[in-house]
Amino acid sequence: MSGTPTADDRLQVLEAITDAALGHLGQEKVMATILARVREVLDVDTATVLRHDPAAQLLRAVAASGIEEEVYQDVRIAVGAGFAGRVAAERRPVILDRVDETTVVNTLLRERGLRVLLGVPMIAGDELVGVLHVGSMTPRDFPESDVELLTLVAARLALEVQIDVSLTDRAAAAALQRSLLPGRLPTIRGMQFSARYVPGTEPGVGGDWYDLFPLPGDRLGIVMGDVAGHGLNAAVIMGRLRSALRAYALESDDPAEVLSKLDRKVQYFEPGALATVAYGIVTASRDSVALSLAGHLNPVLAVPGEPSVLVGAAVDPPIGVSGPRRRKTVVGLSPGSVLAFYTDGLVERRASPIDAGLQRLTEVVTVEPPGVVCARVMAALVGTTPAQDDIAILVARRDAD
Template structure:
C-alpha cells in the first residue's frame, strides 16, 4: 500500500462506503462490491466474509472479493480451528504473517499465495455474526489503523447481516409453518371441525401446530403440539415432528405408543429438542376417543346439555424428556359432543395466572357448532389484544344423530 491516504481519509472513505452500500443491503452482489472497495482502500488482494452458524459451530464463506472460489466451493471452517476459526473463538483481531497448512485450515488461502492475513470478528452487541478477513500476496505488516478500519466495516456488516438473518428466518419460519398447517380441514363422515391459528407478535413465529388426518379403517387422528422455542429452528423441528407422528400413527392404534416412538425419535435425532403434544384417535364408529398427553394441556370436552370440563387424562412427560411409560385413556364421545384442543398461548398471559385463562376457556366451550365455539373462544380469551405467543385451537364435534 502506498501509504499516501491518512487514517482519517481512509475512515471517511469506509464510512461513506458502508453508509451508502448498506442502505440497499438486500440487492445482489452488494457485499461483494463492498469487499472490493475494502480491498482498494486497504491495499489488499482478498477480502472475505464468513457467516457464523451457532448451531453447527461453523463459519460459512458467504461473500468474497479476489478469492471468490471460497464462496463457490462453500468453504466451511470450524470455530476454533485455523485462522478464521481462531478469530471467531477469541473474538478479537488476529494477524497472521505465515500462511500454510500449519496456520490455516482453508487450503484456498495458501494456494492463492497469500503471505499475510488480518481477521476481525463481526459482532452485533455480544452476538458473533461472523468473521471478516483480508489478505495480501506480498508480505504486509498490518497496523492498528488497519485493524480499526476493518473493525469499522465488520461492525456495519454484522448489524446488516443480523437484520438480514432475522428477516429471512422469520419469513422462512412463517412460510414453513403455513405450509404444514392444514390449508383446509378434511371432510370426515360423522364429524365437523373448525380451527384458528394466530402467530405471536413476540419473539417471532414459534413451533405450534395442529393436524387432522384420516387413518386406515375410517379412524381419525387429531394432533395439537407446541415445540419449545421460536424462529426457524422451532418451525423446522415442528415439521419433522408432524411428519414422524403421522408415520407412527399408521403403525399403531395406541396414542401412547405413537408418542413413545415420537419421543424416541426426538431423543435420538433431535437431542435437546422439547415439545408438548396431545394425540387423539377417534374410532370408526365415532363414539370412542383414545388420547395421550405428552406434557400438553388437556383438551376441553363438552356434552350436549352438560357443563364443559377438561378431559381426565394423566399428563406424561413432554416429547424429549425421559420418563415412565406413556398412557392412553379411552373416552366416550356422545353425539353432539365437542372436543377443544389448544396451545398454551391461548390461556397464558403475563398479567394473570394460567388458571384464570383455563377457567375462561371452560366457561365458553359448549356443545355448539365448531365454528361458533372457535369464535366464542377467540373473543373471550384474545379479544382486542395481540397475541404474545402463538395461538392454535382446533374444535372437533361429533355430529348429532338425526331422528
C-alpha cells in the same frame, strides 16, 4: 496507494458502510460494495466474510472480493481451526504473517499466494456473527489504524448479516409452518371441524401445529403440538415431528404407544428438542376418543346438557423428556359433543395465572358448531390484543344423531 489509510480514506469507508442508499440493495450487493471499498482503502488483494453457524460451530464463506471462489466453493472452517477459526474462537483481531499449511486450513488462501492476513471477529452485542478477513500477496504490516478500520467495518457487516438471517429465518419458518398446517380440514363422516392459527408477534413464528387425518378402519387422528422455542429451528422440528407422528399413527391404534415412539425418535436423533403433544384417536363409531398427552394442556370437552370441563386425562412428560410408561385415557363423545384442542398461547398471559385462562376457555367452549366455537374463543381470549405467543386451536364436534 499506501497500506495505511489516510483520514480521507477512512472517511470513504465510513461513507460506504453507512450509505443509506445501500439499504435499497440486497445483502449480496451491500457486502460486495463494502468489501470492494475495503480492498481499495487498505490496499489488499482479498476480502472475505464468513458467517458463523452456532449449531454446527462452523464458519461459512458468504461474501468475498478478490477471491470469490471461497463463496462459489462453499468454504467451511471449523471454529478454532486455522486462521479464521482462531479469530472466531478468540474473538479478537489476528494478524498472520506466515500463510502455510501450519497456520491456514483453507487451501484457497494458500493457492492465491497470500503472504499476510488480518482477520477480525464480527460481533453484534455478545453474539459472534462471523469473521471478516483481508489478505495481501505482498508482505506488509497492518498498523493499528488498519485493525481499527476493519473492526468498524466488521461491526457494520455483523449487523447486516444478523438482520438478513433474522428476516430469512422468519420468512422461511412462516412459509414452512403454513405449508404443514392443513390448508383445508378434511371431510370426515360423523364429525365437523374448525381451526385457527395465529403466529406470535414478539418472539416470532414458533413450533405450534395441529393436524387431522383419517386412519385405517374409518378412525380419525387428531393432533395438537407445541415445540419449545421459536424461529426456523422450531418450525423445522415441528415438521419432523408431524411427519414422524403420522408414520407411527399407521403402526399403532394406541396413542400412548405412538407418542412413546415419537419420544424415542426425538431423544435419539434430536437430543435437546422438547415438545408437548396431545394425540387422540377417534373410533369409527365416533362415540369415543383415546387420548394421550405428552406434557400438553388438557382439551376442553363440552357435552349437551352439562357444563364444559377440562378432560380428566393423565398428563405424561413432554416429548424429549424421559419418564414412566405413557398412558392413554378414553373419553366418551356423546352425540353433539365438542372437543377443543389448543396450545398454551391461547390461555397464558403475563398479567394473569394460567388457571384464569383455562377457566375462561371452558366457559366459552359450547356444543355449538365448531366455527362458532372458534370465533367465540378467539373473541374472548384474544380480542383486540395481538398474540404474544403462537396460538393454535382445533375444535371437533360429533354430529348429533
